[in-house]
Amino acid sequence: MTEASSANSSRRHHWRRDIVELAALFTAVAVADVVANTIVHGPSGPVLLCTGAVALMATAVFHVWWSRRHENAPPPTDTGATAPSAAGQAPRAGGQETALWRMRTTVRDEPGSLAALCTALAARRVDILSLQTHPLSDGTVDEFLLRAPGALTPAELTRTVAGAGGSQSWLERADAHDLVDAPTRMLGLATRTALDSAELPLALRQLLGRCTIHSVPARSLSGQPLAEQVPAEGVLEEHVMKFRDPSGGSLTIERPQLPFTPTEFARVRALVDLDARLGQRVPPRRDVLTLPEGNEITVRRADTSDLVAAREMHDRCSSQTLSLRYHGPVGDADRYLGHLLSPRFGRTLAVETASGRLVALGHLLWDGDETEVALLVEDSWQQRGIGAELLRRLVAMAAETGCESVYAITQASNTGMVAAMRGLGLPLDYQIEEGTLVITARPTGVPAQRGLRESVRIQDTTGRR
Numbered sequence: 001m002t003e004a005s006s007a008n009s010s011r012r013h014h015w016r017r018d019i020v021e022l023a024a025l026f027t028a029v030a031v032a033d034v035v036a037n038t039i040v041h042g043p044s045g046p047v048l049l050c051t052g053a054v055a056l057m058a059t060a061v062f063h064v065w066w067s068r069r070h071e072n073a074p075p076p077t078d079t080g081a082t083a084p085s086a087a088g089q090a091p092r093a094g095g096q097e098t099a100l101w102r103m104r105t106t107v108r109d110e111p112g113s114l115a116a117l118c119t120a121l122a123a124r125r126v127d128i129l130s131l132q133t134h135p136l137s138d139g140t141v142d143e144f145l146l147r148a149p150g151a152l153t154p155a156e157l158t159r160t161v162a163g164a165g166g167s168q169s170w171l172e173r174a175d176a177h178d179l180v181d182a183p184t185r186m187l188g189l190a191t192r193t194a195l196d197s198a199e200l201p202l203a204l205r206q207l208l209g210r211c212t213i214h215s216v217p218a219r220s221l222s223g224q225p226l227a228e229q230v231p232a233e234g235v236l237e238e239h240v241m242k243f244r245d246p247s248g249g250s251l252t253i254e255r256p257q258l259p260f261t262p263t264e265f266a267r268v269r270a271l272v273d274l275d276a277r278l279g280q281r282v283p284p285r286r287d288v289l290t291l292p293e294g295n296e297i298t299v300r301r302a303d304t305s306d307l308v309a310a311r312e313m314h315d316r317c318s319s320q321t322l323s324l325r326y327h328g329p330v331g332d333a334d335r336y337l338g339h340l341l342s343p344r345f346g347r348t349l350a351v352e353t354a355s356g357r358l359v360a361l362g363h364l365l366w367d368g369d370e371t372e373v374a375l376l377v378e379d380s381w382q383q384r385g386i387g388a389e390l391l392r393r394l395v396a397m398a399a400e401t402g403c404e405s406v407y408a409i410t411q412a413s414n415t416g417m418v419a420a421m422r423g424l425g426l427p428l429d430y431q432i433e434e435g436t437l438v439i440t441a442r443p444t445g446v447p448a449q450r451g452l453r454e455s456v457r458i459q460d461t462t463g464r465r
Helices: 003-041 045-071 113-123 154-163 182-195 199-208 262-278 304-316 319-326 330-341 386-400 415-422
Strands: 098-107 127-135 140-149 167-173 212-216 240-244 250-254 285-290 296-302 346-353 358-367 370-377 406-411 428-433 436-441 453-458
Touching: 098 113, 098 154, 113 140, 113 154, 127 262, 154 167, 182 199, 182 262, 199 212, 199 262, 240 262, 296 386, 304 330, 304 346, 304 358, 319 370, 319 406, 330 346, 330 358, 346 386, 358 386, 370 386, 386 406, 386 415, 406 415, 415 436
Parallel strands: 370 406
Antiparallel strands: 098 140, 098 167, 127 140, 212 250, 240 250, 285 296, 285 453, 296 346, 346 358, 358 370, 406 436, 428 436
């Protein structure tokens, strides 16, 4: 439409509106004249006037009431929308119990495969809280964190996934710790590994779930090569991963129940590379304790830099003390120290006197899914509560790392170790075979009891010596 035609149309509309307004004005004047003549000259003019006023007032009151009623009325109930539930979760009928599950399944690398699986889970009222994908050459491994109705059994959940095209499914119960997203989890594990060399096996186990980690030294105690030669980039097999251990040996991780994926391999390799670049390190914390007789001792983390001091302590210990600790030929005790003090195989606590002399060692050693605890206290410093304090601290460390059981191997005649284990206040299991006593404790819920008065000093490792 051109500008000229638009102007003509606008003028036509203006003339029509003016004509209508003039007609309405003349009509209103005519009606007003008729009403005035009727009221003035008619026999019931005053009555009509009053009746009109009352009708006008009633109309005004009714209009105000009607406007206010619809102004405050609630919106229509049938809007087609569903109110969101708390925390953004789908509403649960009757507030039924739910359960958290970690599920991993392989789906075809085709458009719509994941959508079909999600639709099948939604039909069973299963919420998908998080999803990670692990691409493979012939498919995709999807790892879910699910919140399912408590009445839904693992078998039913597995059948649902299989019916939607999932294969090689794996399912296990999860807890609130699994609600952390993957990037945040990796950053936390990297931080733990950076602060402490002993954290690498624990970080790997937390990252991969149930697995077995073998750290093999480069050479045996007799000098024979032990560790196999692993390529610098590592080795990924279906259920096994292998890496070069930063200490010179090899690191082997096994998980028979679930194959490893390339994504998991890359994450593990990143943590191992970080550990290798930072070198051996232990936290610089030093706790000063007061013995019952008033002497002060210092408890700190130990590593291979304490090897000379540990050997000197061995020389001061009696043959009986060393025999109770190592359960074998006393002459071989020194050969184990390099292994025991390495953060790669666990954590070691050292006790020093005010003069800096090493008088006790406590070891927490990773042994697959279990953890071993061992103590050695110099003869002249026994019976002062040092062993009990070290044991309490080591078991507390095991509890912090999620270890389900801690065991100590000793001789049945070692009443001091038995008394220290009983002093933990935990349920204990005893097994005796040919004079060797194995005491197992469950560290969950370790009592927060203090055996010695303590003050804490934080000192940089450069000033430790």
